Amino acid sequence: MASERPFRCSVFIGVSLDGFIARADGDLEWLTSRGAATGGDLGYREFSDGIDTVVMGRGTYEPGLTYDPWPHEGKHVAVLSTTLEAGNDPRVTVYRSMEELLRGLAERGTKSVYVDGGQVVRAFLRAGLIDELTITTVPVLLGEGLPLFGPVGGDVPLAHLSTRVFGAGVVQSTYAVERPWTGHFPRSSSL
8 A cells, every 4th residue: 555655645733742632531741841942843854844634533633723823834734534524614625534545645645644643643553655754852751641542553663863852851763564465444534
């Protein structure tokens, strides 16, 4: 599956030291409150400038509706969801399955995809679709919350590309997914 697609897929995400991307209620204050102490946007702007499409699930999309301005202006935004009503937000395209999403992205001529949200990241990893992971670790233990990783269908071999240390003890590491990892593509890819 991974070799058939005409686009690259990357993850750029913040996690607590114990591996959570948000509190159980979706709260990100522990991440966003670091602000100026970290020394800037942690490379997000440069990363964002290199992508043309953002893929997320409903759990990432809905909290993002409160952001002003809309953080994905000028990007194609795809929401992978079996329950979100399509057509309510002209800024996004809703896809019901991984197969439909991949077909739609290829038909659009997508070149570079930002994969965001725990469930979607895991689904893309299981399918062997992630090329690169940039994980920014914030020095806080949440104890519980929404995990970044979980079952991904087996070992995913990674090659370390770089590590940067920012202010406030924030550490960012980038990894390439080593091939020939191809993942497995489950028949039912619902989120």
